[in-house]
Amino acid sequence: MSQKIHIRTASASNRIKPLPTTQKCYKIFTPGEVVINASNTNFVRGHGTYEEDGDLKASVAGVKEQVNKLISIRPLKSRYNGQVGEVLVGRIIEVQQKRWKVDTNARLDSILQLSSVNLPGGELRRRSVEDQHMMRQYLQEGDLISAEVQSVFSDGSLSLHTRSLRYGKLGQGILIKVFPSLVKKSKIHFHNLPFGVSLILGNNGYIWISPPIDNKDENVGGFIQNLDEVIPKDIREAMARTRNCILALAENKMMLFDTSIVFAYEESLKYSVAELLLPEAMIDVALLTQHRIHMLEDYEFQ
Structure with missing residues (x-):
């Protein structure tokens, strides 16, 4: 059987570098680069910036974020710093009493409380001792989930919830890990792409690619899986x-x-x-x- 062999020269192998950007594109600022010049004084200095000679300059390499007058630079290479309401993809790493520990690419492990999930069938009731004994049947180590940040603790760790049919255990698919700063923040992070693929763009840099998802069944409770389905x-x-x-x-x-x-x-x-x-x-x-x-x-x- 013949195989294709692709040979690159030494000069071609060094071509990998960030693409040129324009001001209208999502520009990457380098340390010491001017973000706002001295002629514009209508700004508030945020994280990742410093002032010098009236100019606002970047102190880290990253993407500019602006909220009203507050201007900050979000680093390209950093751990995920969660905010309430953000959508993310995580992996269960431990089952504890009344809660699961979840890897979300943050500095500390995130917490998913038993009271913060919809049980199979979608019923809303107080969690009993039987529910605690069956926690591993709902979610166990290694399972991937989609969730939303419910709150941020004082130490920076995150509390998650899956109280929506959009969230829950993930079935067949592909997980990709990228820098969180490369995922654009938007109102919608669940997408059905026109070429027959569903996508979850987690704010934490975990991206989930799966076959088309149909959430019309209101009784799944976030625990349905399509492991027996042939894609x-x-x-x-x-x-x-x-x-x-x-x-x-x-x-x-x-x-x-x-x-x-x-x-x-x-x-x-x-x-x-x-x-x-x-x-x-x-x-x-x-x-x-x-x-x-x-x-x-x-x-x-x-």
């Missing part, structure tokens, strides 16, 4: 291509949201799924995706 080949290929497209965008430090992933998927169709893992293909897909995003932003700006 069609075309859906599996679409999931693998989506994974490689996300890796290409993340490798080139591009923001991840539904539009950028759809653009990258469409631009990647000229490559096979395996070829998308080549550095040259990653850069090509990322450049074409960035160009389409710029065109879309220019159109919306007009």
Whole structure:
């Protein structure tokens, strides 16, 4: 059986670097770079910035975030710092009394209380001793879940909840880990993409790719799994291509949201799924995706 062998030169192997950005794109600031010049005094200094000669400069490498007058720089490489209401994907690492410990890519393990989940059947009632004994039947070590941040404790650890049919145990799919700063914050983090793939963009940098999800069954209680279901080949290929497209965008430090992933998927169709893992293909897909995003932003700006 013949196999394709791809040989890269030494010069080509050093081409991996962040793509050029414009002010309208999600620009990555480097330490010491001017974020706001001295002519603009209508700002409040936030985390990741410092003032020098009237200019507001970045103290870390990251993406600018602005809330009214407050300007801060969110580091590219950092642990997840959760905020109330954010959607995330996590893995159960321990079953304790009346609660589960969850890995959410944060500095400390997060907590999911037994009282913060919907039991199978969706019934709302006080949790009994029998429920505590059956906790491992609901969620056990290694299970992946989607959840929402309910509160933040004083030490920075997170309290989660899954009191919605959108959240709960995850079945068949692919988990990708990226820097949390690359996931764009938006109102919607659950997406059914047009090529037959469902996507959960966790604010904590954990991204879940799965077959199309149908939540019409109101009795699942967040614990349904499709482990016995046979996923069609075309859906599996679409999931693998989506994974490689996300890796290409993340490798080139591009923001991840539904539009950028759809653009990258469409631009990647000229490559096979395996070829998308080549550095040259990653850069090509990322450049074409960035160009389409710029065109879309220019159109919306007009």
